[in-house]
Amino acid sequence: MPDCLTGQDLSCIRGERLVFSGLSFRLDAGGALVLRGPNGSGKSSLLRLVAGLARPAAGAVAWNGRDIAADRAAHCARLAYVGHADAVKPALTVTENLAFWAGLRGDSGDVAHALARLGLDRHAQVAGRFLSSGERRRLALAQLGACRARLWLLDEPAVGLDRAAQAILEDMIAAHRREGGMVALSTHTEIALGEADSLDLAAFTVARPALEAEDA
Amino acid sequence: MPGFRHMLLRDLRLACRQGVDAFMAVAFFIVAGALFPLGVGPEPGVLARIAGGVIWVNALLAVLLSLDRLFQQDYEDGSLDLLVLSPAPLEVTVIAKTAAHWLTTGLPLIAASPLLAVLLNLPAAAYPVLLAAMAIGTPSLSLIGAVGAALSLGARRGGVLMSLLVLPLYIPILIFGVAAVDAAAMGLSARPHLLLLGAILAAALPLAPWAAAAALRQATE
Numbered sequence: 249m250p251d252c253l254t255g256q257d258l259s260c261i262r263g264e265r266l267v268f269s270g271l272s273f274r275l276d277a278g279g280a281l282v283l284r285g286p287n288g289s290g291k292s293s294l295l296r297l298v299a300g301l302a303r304p305a306a307g308a309v310a311w312n313g314r315d316i317a318a319d320r321a322a323h324c325a326r327l328a329y330v331g332h333a334d335a336v337k338p339a340l341t342v343t344e345n346l347a348f349w350a351g352l353r354g355d356s357g358d359v360a361h362a363l364a365r366l367g368l369d370r371h372a373q374v375a376g377r378f379l380s381s382g383e384r385r386r387l388a389l390a391q392l393g394a395c396r397a398r399l400w401l402l403d404e405p406a407v408g409l410d411r412a413a414q415a416i417l418e419d420m421i422a423a424h425r426r427e428g429g430m431v432a433l434s435t436h437t438e439i440a441l442g443e444a445d446s447l448d449l450a451a452f453t454v455a456r457p458a459l460e461a462e463d464a
Numbered sequence: 465m466p467g468f469r470h471m472l473l474r475d476l477r478l479a480c481r482q483g484v485d486a487f488m489a490v491a492f493f494i495v496a497g498a499l500f501p502l503g504v505g506p507e508p509g510v511l512a513r514i515a516g517g518v519i520w521v522n523a524l525l526a527v528l529l530s531l532d533r534l535f536q537q538d539y540e541d542g543s544l545d546l547l548v549l550s551p552a553p554l555e556v557t558v559i560a561k562t563a564a565h566w567l568t569t570g571l572p573l574i575a576a577s578p579l580l581a582v583l584l585n586l587p588a589a590a591y592p593v594l595l596a597a598m599a600i601g602t603p604s605l606s607l608i609g610a611v612g613a614a615l616s617l618g619a620r621r622g623g624v625l626m627s628l629l630v631l632p633l634y635i636p637i638l639i640f641g642v643a644a645v646d647a648a649a650m651g652l653s654a655r656p657h658l659l660l661l662g663a664i665l666a667a668a669l670p671l672a673p674w675a676a677a678a679a680l681r682q683a684t685e
Contacts, residue, residue, distance in 0.1 A: 299549060302685045325551040333542025339481035340474070351470040352550045 250277040251312055253298070253399060253430060258307035260293045267293055268452040269306070273445075275432060278425045280441045283434040285449030291434035292332065294449065295401045298432060299329045325353075328397035330405055334388040338377035342368055342387055345376055350394040362393030366416055382408045389417060392424070400424060402433035414439065467552025468560045475564030485533055486568040490576050493526040497580040508585045515584035516594070516645030522580070523573050523598065524634050527605040530569045531630070532623055534561060534613045539683065544617075548684045554677040562610045562673065570602030586649065593648035593658070600661040601641045607665075607672035608633045614679035636664055 252274060259269040267290035275281050283291040296302045298309050300316050300323050308315045316323040336345055347359045363369050366386040371379065379387065385408045392400055400421070406414050418440050421431050425442075433439070479486050500518050504510055538544040547557055577598055578591060586594065612630035616622040644657035 296685075299545075301545060301548060321551055321553070324549050327549065329545065329549050331542050331545055333540075333545070335542040335546050337474075337478060337541070337543070339478050344474075344477070348470060348474045349546060349550075352467055352547075352552055354466055354551065 250428070251398065251430075252276045253432075254310050254313070255294075255298065256307050256310065258294070258297060258309070259305040260290055260297060260302070261305040262290075262293055266305075266454045268449055269454060271307075271447075271449070271452040273447055275430050275445070277428045277430060279430055280421065280425060280444035281430075281432040282439075282441065282444050282446045283432065283449060284436075284446060285453070289449040289453050291449055292403050295329070295331075295403050295432065295434060299327060299401050300324070301329075326397060327399040327401060328392050328395055329401045329403075330388050330391065331403045334384040336376040336379065336384045336387055339375065341373050341375055342379070343372045345387060346390050346394055349391050353395045359394050362390045365393050365420070366390045366413065382410060382413065385409055386413055389420075392420060398429055400429065400431045400433070402431065404434055404436070406435060406437050406439055465552075465556060467550065468556050471547075471552075471557050471560035472564050475561055476567065479533075479564065479568040485530070486572065489526040489530040489569050490572045492529055493522050493573055494576055494580060496525065497522045498583055501583060511585040512587055512649070515581060515586040516590070516642045516649065518584055519577055519580050519586075519594065519645070520601075520638050520641045523577070523602065524605065524631070524638060526573060527569055527602065527609055528627060528630060530565070531609040531613045531626060534565050534610055535617055535680065535683075536613070536622070539617045544680065545684050548681060554680060555673045558610060558614075558673040558676045558680070562606050562676075565610070566603050566606040570598075570606055573602060574598045586645070589651065590645050590648040593654040594645050596658060597641045597644040597654070597661060600658060600665055601637050604637050604661070604665045604668045605634065607668040608637075610676040611672050611679065614676040614683065617680070617683040637661065640664070 255271060255273045258271045260267045271294070273281060283294060285291055293302065297304050300320055303317065310316065311323060311326070340348070342363065343359060346363060350359055360369065363372055366389060368383065368386055368390060371383065376384070389405060405417060409417065421441060424431065497518055500514070501511060504514065535544065538547060548554055550557070574595060577594055581591060581594060609630050612626045615629060616626040619625050640657045640660045644654040644661065647654045647657060
């Protein structure tokens with residue numbers, strides 16, 4: 249049976265505020281889900297719910313119909329999460345940074361290959377503190393190549409990337425999907441994904457008159 | 465446990481590259497201890513009387529100073545999210561990080577304690593017991609400190625909050641650590657006090673990583 253990830257009737261509360269409610273989605277093997285919506289509509293929060301970092305206030309995220317909270321370790325083993333922060337240690341070299349994350353997951357196969365893929369092989373021995381913000385972003389995305397995760401959760405992956413790096417990212421996502429992997433990502437810019445489901449979080453956002461008045 | 469080894473090696477490597485951080489705790493330990501002969505006066509009997517207590521209080525404060533190193537940077541640069549999401553159990557990751565913290569803070573403090581003992585005129589008979597008590601007591605300081613460091617993540621003025629959380633929990637270690645040194649200085653057996661320090665360590669070893677891991681999950685939510 250092909251794998252599938254579903255969210256059923258999800259609600260999310262951040263602070264004291266209900267960010268979204270009644271949100272459902274389905275992501276099949278080889279599928280991509282693009283999260284859209286204005287700032288504060290809960291794109292990052294949804295990705296963190298799907299990752300299992302946060303728990304939904306209502307509803308459940310399920311893998312093949314089984315709640316991900318039931319077996320956290322298995323869910324962690326199948327997902328790769330790239331958040332806003334790049335998790336790059338300034339004191340470690342590029343290779344050491346990536347080798348650590350790959351080693352912690354237990355599949356330290358293709359560190360050199362993953363770096364080459366994102367054009368970081370020239371900087372393999374450079375300390376993280378000397379990387380530009382775009383290069384740090386590339387290094388964060390290199391994790392995707394260094395581990396064999398089925399489900400990629402990418403929070404604004406294209407921020408800070410130049411055109412060439414974005415093309416590499418699009419290639420990586422396409423190759424990942426051809427092998428039956430899944431991608432859920434949030435973005436404000438256009439990322440070419442081919443066939444992808446789009447989820448506009450504004451539709452599930454609970455009305456916030458005060459904030460909307462400020463925006464206008 | 466590949467996760468344990470990777471985590472331990474990374475934190476040790478980071479501590480070596482940022483050597484100043486680890487050095488600070490030991491430097492504080494010695495400098496603050498050296499203030500006591502100046503403040504209390506050079507009367508050898510008085511110094512010998514207070515030596516055990518001064519060494520232990522300074523060790524407590526030195527460990528406290530270094531605790532923010534444990535999780536704060538990982539929390540700020542997003543590494544903590546990935547650590548929580550790694551398939552390795554978070555408790556094991558916490559034990560590895562705490563072990564790295566002890567190796568770079570507790571161990572140097574043990575090595576520096578004879579120097580402070582000389583400055584404070586500790587009776588020679590108490591030196592082995594001082595080292596033994598520090599060796600058993602400082603791992604507990606790191607373990608209990610990890611809980612405080614994890615709980616205060618994300619709080620404003622987290623450092624002050626951490627002190628308030630952790631220092632009361634350090635009191636038993638202080639009491640039995642000083643009691644062991646004083647007993648040895650007076651020619652009594654330090655064994656019961658060392659055993660009690662060992663009991664604290666035996667309790668902290670399973671409980672503290674579990675509590676710290678729960679606090680880290682809370683912090684990343």
